[in-house]
Amino acid sequence: MMRFALLLMLLPFPVLALEPLDDGTLAGVSGGEGIAVNVEFLINADRAGATITPLSCPDGSAHPNGAPDCRLALQFNDRPGTWLVLKNYYGLFSLNRVWLDSEQTPATASGYCDAACQARFPSGFDANNRPVVQLSYDHSALAANAAFYGDGEVFLNVDRISAEFGATGYLLNDVTGSALGLRVADGPGGANGPARLRFDGRMQMYGY
Amino acid sequence: MGFRRLSSLLRGVAPVLLALAPAAPAGLSPLDEQEMATVTGAGLNFVWEDFRFLAQPTSYFEQVGSQAAPGSTFARGDLRWYGVAISALGSGYSWADSSGTMTGCASQGINGLGCPRGETIGHFAAHDNPYTLRVQDYAGDGSAAASIGNGIVTWGGDTDPLTSAQTVLELLAPTSQEPYRFAFWGEIEVGKDPLAGTNSALLKSQTLIQGSAAGSELRLFQFSEPGNNSLAIQYLSRLQGDFRFSVNQQGATASDTLGQPVAFEANEGLHFRNVDAYIPLGQLYYQALTLDVPRAGDGSYITDGNFVLRLERIPDELAVYTRFYSFSVADSFDAGYTTARQALLNQLPANHNYYRTHGYSRWGDWTPCQGVGCANPPTTPPPQRNSYNSSADGIFFQKCASCDNFNALAYRINRLDVRAGNNQYTTYERYANYGACTPGTSGNARFNCGYGGAYNASGAVVTSATGLTDPMSLVLRPSGSGPATNVTLPVINTDAVNIGDSRIEGLLINHMQFTSYGASY
Numbered sequence: 001m002m003r004f005a006l007l008l009m010l011l012p013f014p015v016l017a018l019e020p021l022d023d024g025t026l027a028g029v030s031g032g033e034g035i036a037v038n039v040e041f042l043i044n045a046d047r048a049g050a051t052i053t054p055l056s057c058p059d060g061s062a063h064p065n066g067a068p069d070c071r072l073a074l075q076f077n078d079r080p081g082t083w084l085v086l087k088n089y090y091g092l093f094s095l096n097r098v099w100l101d102s103e104q105t106p107a108t109a110s111g112y113c114d115a116a117c118q119a120r121f122p123s124g125f126d127a128n129n130r131p132v133v134q135l136s137y138d139h140s141a142l143a144a145n146a147a148f149y150g151d152g153e154v155f156l157n158v159d160r161i162s163a164e165f166g167a168t169g170y171l172l173n174d175v176t177g178s179a180l181g182l183r184v185a186d187g188p189g190g191a192n193g194p195a196r197l198r199f200d201g202r203m204q205m206y207g208y
Numbered sequence: 209m210g211f212r213r214l215s216s217l218l219r220g221v222a223p224v225l226l227a228l229a230p231a232a233p234a235g236l237s238p239l240d241e242q243e244m245a246t247v248t249g250a251g252l253n254f255v256w257e258d259f260r261f262l263a264q265p266t267s268y269f270e271q272v273g274s275q276a277a278p279g280s281t282f283a284r285g286d287l288r289w290y291g292v293a294i295s296a297l298g299s300g301y302s303w304a305d306s307s308g309t310m311t312g313c314a315s316q317g318i319n320g321l322g323c324p325r326g327e328t329i330g331h332f333a334a335h336d337n338p339y340t341l342r343v344q345d346y347a348g349d350g351s352a353a354a355s356i357g358n359g360i361v362t363w364g365g366d367t368d369p370l371t372s373a374q375t376v377l378e379l380l381a382p383t384s385q386e387p388y389r390f391a392f393w394g395e396i397e398v399g400k401d402p403l404a405g406t407n408s409a410l411l412k413s414q415t416l417i418q419g420s421a422a423g424s425e426l427r428l429f430q431f432s433e434p435g436n437n438s439l440a441i442q443y444l445s446r447l448q449g450d451f452r453f454s455v456n457q458q459g460a461t462a463s464d465t466l467g468q469p470v471a472f473e474a475n476e477g478l479h480f481r482n483v484d485a486y487i488p489l490g491q492l493y494y495q496a497l498t499l500d501v502p503r504a505g506d507g508s509y510i511t512d513g514n515f516v517l518r519l520e521r522i523p524d525e526l527a528v529y530t531r532f533y534s535f536s537v538a539d540s541f542d543a544g545y546t547t548a549r550q551a552l553l554n555q556l557p558a559n560h561n562y563y564r565t566h567g568y569s570r571w572g573d574w575t576p577c578q579g580v581g582c583a584n585p586p587t588t589p590p591p592q593r594n595s596y597n598s599s600a601d602g603i604f605f606q607k608c609a610s611c612d613n614f615n616a617l618a619y620r621i622n623r624l625d626v627r628a629g630n631n632q633y634t635t636y637e638r639y640a641n642y643g644a645c646t647p648g649t650s651g652n653a654r655f656n657c658g659y660g661g662a663y664n665a666s667g668a669v670v671t672s673a674t675g676l677t678d679p680m681s682l683v684l685r686p687s688g689s690g691p692a693t694n695v696t697l698p699v700i701n702t703d704a705v706n707i708g709d710s711r712i713e714g715l716l717i718n719h720m721q722f723t724s725y726g727a728s729y
Binding site: 076077078079081082084105106109110111112113114116117120122127128130132143144145146147148149158159160161162163164165174175177178179180181182183184185186187188192194195196197198199200201202203204205206207208 | 382
């Protein structure tokens, strides 16, 4: 099961009540201050505060071949009948108040573009003064040495990764061992919930 | 989803994303016709400025262990990478946050390798040298192939610009970046019993890398071997900079508690300075990393649950051999293939095919060609060879600032006899006995001090240490006798031991395979 929640907030924030806008006011709305986005992406999981718990996935009785956990199975081309199965797979990804805005690249060269870099662009392409989509966080209220890690969260649990075989190998549990297990979390055994992250600066995106 | 369909998707995505961006920075407004006309959908570029990434020091990526093979001497191992940080060089912070504040890092260590976390990176990816995600059609030896340096060859040996075409999804790192610092503190938990909540040992360590991975390239495509048209991955790894691995904890924060961040001493550890490495894993399109399961000799699956990451062996095709091994000088059959020695002596141009297919790993700034046949080998100090306690270059072990000096001893094997019955090694000398060496000025006497040139360790504190086990006796001893113990040996008393530079040239990987093991138990 997968759930996806997206919350868009128009800035600035001091909106106390919902009131109709007249035409003149609407005409002045340009979205010029950008928007802030909260993203929370839960995979096979529930969240209560810092605690991430796996959903009750269908147990073996629900499937003729028995699937005892939530899993992700991959099969690659020209590897018939083989599955790379991530067993008891659940997690969370969130971004907190990402500012989505538009900007423009600097008007002058950075000094980091060498001949190999130039060759990547089409002939005559100028990377200066390009319109870009920008993602950033507002850290203006943070002290330089603040131990702040609230920009994003990641939690991932994969108990076991192993190969399974056959047309429905993605449902099987013939292999009880584990080639590899993965976890992204905070605190011993994930006791403090998701790993917490900080992003400084800005990421800008443009095409050519 | 096929790559061609993905290509179409990306071409569609680029204009949509750009449509959000205005010509002026004031707000969101549509692109005008002229601006849209310059967008071809060829690629998406990602700029990172004033950038820093910090994971909370208690947050980690974990490789979860599993039961070791019964009866083996191995124990379960669980590995964690805590507080992964990408930040700027210079002063910064330790891992030991306190009351919502990052703790300053008191000492900068050797060449700034003391502090794990710094401030923001001005140009992690400059606007005119960004990370690029794009879809390309590479084919044959035509002009489009020039952008990857050497054209392409399919697994079957096809270099035709029309029939050899394939679509590639590629992520390219900037070709030039501001140097940055990548750091984490790690935990190796040995013998974990997850049910009892116990372990048999815990080691905390810190890893710092200062430099960049500029020029690295990642490509995904479909492998061109018939019957093996699976997901193919090419990774051309480039790393340049300094590296430090350390374990000494600062007293005030020292802890053996699981998951408890500590501050590490700023100087101690194993250092690698002036590293420059290029490791090519795969070539378009005749070699690539693929995923598979272990196979028996007849090609059937071994169904123990393990999997394989394989760098496919190069095919038996002349066109592939010509490209992979790289013909020297002229493409004629009697010219032979380029060796590392030829490449160095002939000073091949940087864009030569040799440098696409052959990797290298240089630890320390050992200047090329100091041996027999070189034009100007060094004959007088200051030599190219690092001094015995240099912390400026190469590979060295460094003590912590408040620790006592330690004793060091090294044997140099100066003659090697591999004839049967000759005990392999016939002569050796203790490095600590040799204060200086100055080679002759002409002929082969120029190389009397070895390929590293002249050296001078006369300033070293050469003393004697008692109660040692002679390490050479562990290697060379008559059958049936034990090692020489409780002996007195000359040693250098020092704060650092530099074991020199190391250099691997002409690295060709014909075939390589990693097979997991843990699913068997």
